[in-house]
Amino acid sequence: NAGVTQTPKFQVLKTGQSMTLQCAQDMNHEYMSWYRQDPGMGLRLIHYSVGAGITDQGEVPNGYNVSRSTTEDFPLRLLSAAPSQTSVYFCASRDPVTNYGYTFGSGTRLTVV
Amino acid sequence: RKEVEQDPGPFNVPEGATVAFNCTYSNSASQSFFWYRQDCRKEPKLLMSVYSSGNEDGRFTAQLNRASQYISLLIRDSKLSDSATYLCVVNMDSNYQLIWGAGTKLIIKP
Numbered sequence: 001n002a003g004v005t006q007t008p009k010f011q012v013l014k015t016g017q018s019m020t021l022q023c024a025q026d027m028n029h030e031y032m033s034w035y036r037q038d039p040g041m042g043l044r045l046i047h048y049s050v051g052a053g054i055t056d057q058g059e060v061p062n063g064y065n066v067s068r069s070t071t072e073d074f075p076l077r078l079l080s081a082a083p084s085q086t087s088v089y090f091c092a093s094r095d096p097v098t099n100y101g102y103t104f105g106s107g108t109r110l111t112v113v
Numbered sequence: 114r115k116e117v118e119q120d121p122g123p124f125n126v127p128e129g130a131t132v133a134f135n136c137t138y139s140n141s142a143s144q145s146f147f148w149y150r151q152d153c154r155k156e157p158k159l160l161m162s163v164y165s166s167g168n169e170d171g172r173f174t175a176q177l178n179r180a181s182q183y184i185s186l187l188i189r190d191s192k193l194s195d196s197a198t199y200l201c202v203v204n205m206d207s208n209y210q211l212i213w214g215a216g217t218k219l220i221i222k223p
Contacts, residue, residue, distance in 0.1 A: 035213075042117065042200070042213035043157070058210060090156055101147045101159035101202070102211070 002026050006091050006105030013081040013112045021076040021108050023091030031094040032074040033058070033102070034066065036087040043090065049074055050096075081112045116140060117203050119214040127222050130191050134217045136201030137183045143212075145204040146177055148186050150197045151216065157200055160186075188219075196221045 004025045013019060025032065033048040045058030049068040063085060065077040074093075078085060088109050092102035119136045126132045138146075146163035161168065163175040163184050174187040188195055201214035 033210075040121070040215055042115075042215045043211075044213075045210050048210065101149065101162065102157075104156035104158070107156050 004091055004093055004103050004105035006089075006108055008108060009106065010109050011111070013078070013110065015081060015083060015112060017078075017081050019078050019081070021078075021089055021091070021110075023074045023076065023105060024072050025074075025091075025093040025103070026072065027093060027095065027103065028071060029093035029095050029103075030071070031096055031102075032068065033092050033094075034064070034074070034076045035090045035092065036060065036085075037090060037107075038087050046076065046089075078110075083112045086110060086112045115214075116212045117201055117214040119199075119201050119217045121215060121217060123218040123220050125220050125222060126191055128191060128193055131187065131189050132191055132219065133185055133187045134199055134201075134219075135183050135185050136214055136217075137181075138201075138203045138212070139182070140203070140205065140212075141179075141182060143182075143203045143205055146175075146184050147202040147204075147211075148173075148175055148184075149200040149202060151200055152197050160199070191219075191221050193221050193223060195219060 007022045034046040035043040047066040049055045091105040094102045148160040149157040150160045151157040167176040172189045176185045198216040198218045200216045203212045
């Protein structure tokens with residue numbers, strides 16, 4: 001099915017470990033974003049990209065890196081995991097031409113111990 | 114003040130009732146508005162866009178009040194399956210970033 005695919009669905013990390021959350025979309029959307037969702041708070045933007053080779057920081061970028069080498073893929077790297085990064089992470093993509101809302105992946109539940 | 118504010122609820126509503134949510138936003142230059150629905154432990158899904166003249170999609174009606182800077186969502190004849198968290202989202206045309214409310218939780222009771 002077309003959409004946004006995120007892996008893994010669940011992950012437990014130890015403090016200081018690094019890892020990459022994968023995100024891929026097959027809708028040829030130019031815009032892609034990474035959000036984190038914490039209890040009682042709205043989704044907060046970590047990083048976003050408006051096209052291949054272009055990335056920018058969102059509201060809460062510290063501790064995360066991204067790259068966009070292709071239109072389809074937008075991985076999120078945690079450089080040195082901290083307990084404060086325990087959260088649910090969502091990748092999303094959007095077609096700016098139609099201006100429909102974002103399509104989200106199913107999320108990654110990350111726990112840092 | 115949060116940029117997008119919603120009553121967190123929960124709203125406990127009997128099946129068949131009508132329920133309304135409001136959402137206020139702080140940036141008067143905001144241009145695009147959306148309602149998303151998020152089921153427990155799932156990803157947000159677009160429910161509907163909100164247009165200046167108001168719009169309806171079946172049992173759902175969305176309205177925008179630019180003067181007072183709020184948007185609303187009305188659900189008529191509520192169903193058990195409407196139980197979810199409803200997220201209000203605001204966007205400026207010149208900004209690729211969306212600003213998300215924390216959501217209003219709705220529980221429909223039989």
